[in-house]
Amino acid sequence: MDVISLSSIMDAATATLQLNILFWILIGVLIGFVFGAAPGLTATTGVAIATPLTFGVGFDVSMALLLGIYSAGYFAGSIPAILINTPGAPGNAATALDGYRLARMGKADLAISLAVVASVIGGIFSIIILMLAAPVLSSFALEFTSIEYFSLGLFGLICVAAVSGGSLIKGVIGAAIGMFLGTIGIDDVGGTIRFSFDMPELQGGMPLIPTLIAFFAVAEMLLQAAAQQGPSDLPSQQIYRLLQLPGLLLKHSWLLLKSSITGTFIGILPGTGPTIASWIAYGQSGRAKAEKEGEEVAAVRGIIAAESANNAVTGGALVPLLTLGIPGDTVTAVLIGALLIQGIDPGPFFIVEHGDLFAQILIILLIASLMTLILGLGARKILPKILAIPPRILLPVIGVLCVAGGFAIHNIPFEVGIIAVLGIAGYTLARFGFPMAPIVIGLVLGPIIEVNLRNGLVSNDMDVSVFFTRPISAALLAAIVITLIWSLRRRKG
Numbered sequence: 013m014d015v016i017s018l019s020s021i022m023d024a025a026t027a028t029l030q031l032n033i034l035f036w037i038l039i040g041v042l043i044g045f046v047f048g049a050a051p052g053l054t055a056t057t058g059v060a061i062a063t064p065l066t067f068g069v070g071f072d073v074s075m076a077l078l079l080g081i082y083s084a085g086y087f088a089g090s091i092p093a094i095l096i097n098t099p100g101a102p103g104n105a106a107t108a109l110d111g112y113r114l115a116r117m118g119k120a121d122l123a124i125s126l127a128v129v130a131s132v133i134g135g136i137f138s139i140i141i142l143m144l145a146a147p148v149l150s151s152f153a154l155e156f157t158s159i160e161y162f163s164l165g166l167f168g169l170i171c172v173a174a175v176s177g178g179s180l181i182k183g184v185i186g187a188a189i190g191m192f193l194g195t196i197g198i199d200d201v202g203g204t205i206r207f208s209f210d211m212p213e214l215q216g217g218m219p220l221i222p223t224l225i226a227f228f229a230v231a232e233m234l235l236q237a238a239a240q241q242g243p244s245d246l247p248s249q250q251i252y253r254l255l256q257l258p259g260l261l262l263k264h265s266w267l268l269l270k271s272s273i274t275g276t277f278i279g280i281l282p283g284t285g286p287t288i289a290s291w292i293a294y295g296q297s298g299r300a301k302a303e304k305e306g307e308e309v310a311a312v313r314g315i316i317a318a319e320s321a322n323n324a325v326t327g328g329a330l331v332p333l334l335t336l337g338i339p340g341d342t343v344t345a346v347l348i349g350a351l352l353i354q355g356i357d358p359g360p361f362f363i364v365e366h367g368d369l370f371a372q373i374l375i376i377l378l379i380a381s382l383m384t385l386i387l388g389l390g391a392r393k394i395l396p397k398i399l400a401i402p403p404r405i406l407l408p409v410i411g412v413l414c415v416a417g418g419f420a421i422h423n424i425p426f427e428v429g430i431i432a433v434l435g436i437a438g439y440t441l442a443r444f445g446f447p448m449a450p451i452v453i454g455l456v457l458g459p460i461i462e463v464n465l466r467n468g469l470v471s472n473d474m475d476v477s478v479f480f481t482r483p484i485s486a487a488l489l490a491a492i493v494i495t496l497i498w499s500l501r502r503r504k505g
Contacts, residue, residue, distance in 0.1 A: 021371045021375075023368050023371070024368050024369075024371035024372040024374070024375050025371075025375055027072055027368075027372060028072065028076075028372055028375045028376060028379070029375075032073070033072050033073065033076050033376075034076075034379065036073050036076035036077045036080070037076045037077075037079075037080045037376060037379050037380050037383060038080070038383055039077060039080065040062075040076060040077040040078065040079065040080020040081045040082075040083075040084070040380065041080040041081075041083065041084040041380055041383045041384055041387060042084075042387075043058055043062065043077075043080070043081050043084075044058060044080060044081040044082065044083065044084030044085035044086075044087075044088060044384075045084050045085075045088045045091075045387065046058075046088075047081065047085050047088070048084060048085035048086065048087065048088025048089045048091075048100050048101060049088040049089065049091045049092055049100045050092075050100060050413075054085065054089070054100070054101040054102075054221070055081060055082055055084075055085025055086055055088075055089075055101065055343055056085075056343050056346060058081040058085055059078050059081050059082055059085075059343050059346045059347065059350075060346045062077055062078055062081060063078065063346055063347075063349055063350045063353070065077075066078065066350055066353055066354075067353060070354075071354045071356070071369060071372070072372060072376075074350055074353070074354060075350075075372065075373055075376050076376055078347060078350055079373065079376045079377055079380055080376070080380045080383070082326060082343050082347075082380075083135060083323075083326055083377060083380035083381055083384055084380065084383070084384045084387075085101070085343075086101070086103060086131070086135075086286055086322055086323050086325070086326055087127065087128065087131035087132075087135075087319070087322075087323055087384055087388065088100055089101035089103060089104035089107075090104045090107045090111060090124075090127040090131070090319055090322075091124065091127075091395060093105070093107045093108035093111050093112065093228075094107065094108070094111030094112060094114070094115055094120055094123045094124055094127065095112075095115060095120060095395060096112075096229070096410055097112040097228055097229060097232045098225065098228055098229035098232075098410065098413070098414070099224055099228055101221075101286070102220055102221065102224055102286070102287040102452075102456070103285070103286030103287045103289070103290050103322045103325070104290070104318075104319075104322065105224055105228065105287070105290070105291075105452055106290045106291050106293075106294040106314070106317075106318035106322075107127060107290070107314075107315055107318045107319055107322070108228055109294075109314060110123075110310070110311035110312075110313075110314035110315050110318075111123040111124075111127065111311075111315055112232075113307070113311050114308065114311050114312075114315075117307070117308065117311075118248060118250050119250055119252065119308065120395075121250060121251055121252040121392055121393065122250075122252040122312075123311075123315055124388070124392040124395060125252050125254065125257055125389065125392055126257075126260075126312060126315045126316060126319070127315055127319045127388075128384070128385060128388035128389055128392065129257060129261060129385065129389075130261075130268065130271075130315065130316045130319040130320040130323075131319045131320065131322065131323040131384070131388075132323070132381045132382070132384055132385040132388075133261075133268060133272065133320055134268075134271065134272045134275055134319065134320030134321060134322065134323040134324035135323040135324065135326050135327065135377070135381045135384075136378065136381050137269075137272040137273075137276065137320075137324055137327075138272065138275065138276040138279065138323070138324040138325070138326055138327025138328050139326075139327045139374055139377050139378055139381070140327075141276050141327060141328065141331075142327040142328070142330055142331055142334075142374065142377075143374050146330075146331045146334060146335050146363065155484060156281055156484070157468070157471075157482075158463075158464040158465075158467040158468040158471065159464070159468045159472075159478055159479055159482050159485045160482065160484045160485050160488070161281075161460060161464040162460075162461055162464035162465045162468055162479065162485070163479065163484070163485040163488035163489050163492075164281070164288075164460075164488055165288075165457045165460040165461040165464065166457075166461055166488075166489075166492060167292065167488050167491060167492050168288055168291055168292045168295070168453070168457045169187060169453060169454070169457050169461065182445055182446050182447065183447060183450045184450070185446065186441070186446050186447055186448070186450035186451045186454065187450040187451070187453055187454035188454060189441075189451050189454065190450065190451040190452060190453060190454020190455040190456075190458060191454040191455070191457075191458030191461075191462075192207075192454075192458075193218045193223065193451075193454070193455050193458075194217070194218065194454065194455045194456075194457075194458030194459045194462075195207060195458065195459075195462070196208060196214055196217055196218045197214055197215050197216055197217030197218070198215050198216070198217075200459070200463045201463055201466045201467065201470075211426075213424065213426040213427075217459070218430070218455065219422070219427050219430060220455065220456070221418070222418040222427045222428075222430045222431045222434075223430070223434055223452070223455060224452060225414050225418055225431050225435075226414075226430065226431045226432075226433075226434035226435040226437075226438055227434060227435070227438040227448040227451055227452060228438075228448060228452075229410060229413075229414050229435075230411075230414055230431060230432070230434075230435025230436075230438065230439070231435055231438030231439045231441075231442050231448060233407055233410055233411060233414075233435075234435065234436070234439040235439060235442055235443075237407060238439075251393065254389065260312065261316075264312065264313060264316050267297060267298070267313055267316055267317055268316055268320050270293075270296070270317075271293040271296075271297070271316065271317040271318075271320040271321040271324070272320045272321065272324045273324075274289060274292055274293045274296070274321050274324070275289040275290075275293060275320060275321030275322060275323065275324025275325050275328065276324045276325070276327060276328035277328065278292065278321070278325060278328065279324065279325035279326070279327065279328020279329040279330075279331070280328045280329070280331045280332060285325060285329070286321075286322045286323075286325040287456050288456065288457065288460075289321040289322060289324070289325050290317075290318040290319075290321050290322040291318075291453055291456070291457075292321070293317040293318060293320070293321030293322075294314055294317050294318045294321075296317070297313045297314055297316070297317035297318075298313060326343075326377065327377065329343070329344045330344060330373070332344075333347065333348065333358055334358055334362050334363065334370060334373070335362070335363065356369070414431055414435075415428050415431065418430070418431045438451075
């Protein structure tokens, strides 16, 4: 295994700990906060917009700006998720479930504090893994074929059992609805156009972010309007004492570690990303069992799991990028272009030939995480004041943000229509007790499960047994069976 030398680390620290580099990291973090918190404007969008601006600047300035956006953007989506039940990015959708629940209990400050610290810990954990084991982990990720991706996607779908609320049947139906939405568009395997209703805009599939906005933000907005209440009808918000936070995190330290490992591992797998990581970690958080100790305890576990896994993807996704030249998620796909601008070809020889640059990336990520921690905790007392805005003002503003966020992604009015139609559908389902989370899980994981199932069968002469004979797939399927048995026994108990 290639281990970075101490001299490379010292040289990188000297080059990075300069005022101009620290300034650009700070600028990147601030931009990441803006793009992450605005629904529809994700960290990927921020990095994509900023990448052309790095022409003519050095490697250190380029990485300081882009990695600052990357690091802070993944966390910032939790801010609107907690305050107005509107995930800033798909990876923060799981956070909305328990974050907004705490806000309704008058504890938005606790939710934001937990999200900040869990995100930073997850991010730092993934940076350590990136430094120590990048070559080994990237080689392990190459063992994943369609067989393993199918089993992983199916394992993620079992999260429905954890987030479906009181009714497992309604949760499964919700997941089925989401999977159906995921079949819309051109079939990735056969090239057939399915369920597009002769609308060219649907041939690319159901857009994820507008769908998220519809089912989480618009549906909740309509529910509050129907009940003639709004976020400002929430109880007055309590200030959480930060001195209590270390003890709370220590109490859930195993969950924090487990979720960070999950996020890092999912990040290493090319093409996955924070959405899958946060849902899998959320499903395995044990929050349903923790409800016996109180709703607040369960919500705390949900936020810790989702946010630590979400941000642990950042370091994990850089593993295949910097060791194999393969992007781990959408942001690292954009970062390939940024590295090529600097004349650097990421791949198997990057760490060997550019050990000092690799170390500089690690240090920039670490500093960006610490800046995210300071800014996030510093702003936490101000952010909940959004909830004090009267509903007659706040609900229309949320509606405008939903429309603007949906339109800003591709500048297509059709996607605003998607938000309206699915928002009404989500409101109707919610009135009948159907949870929104399984629908989103089905939409995200459905195409992954279908495509990899078909590819796995085709490449193995339709032999189903291959899913049980390959070790990694067999282990994931065994975990699925264990999780289902545990979930059913818990519900009967």
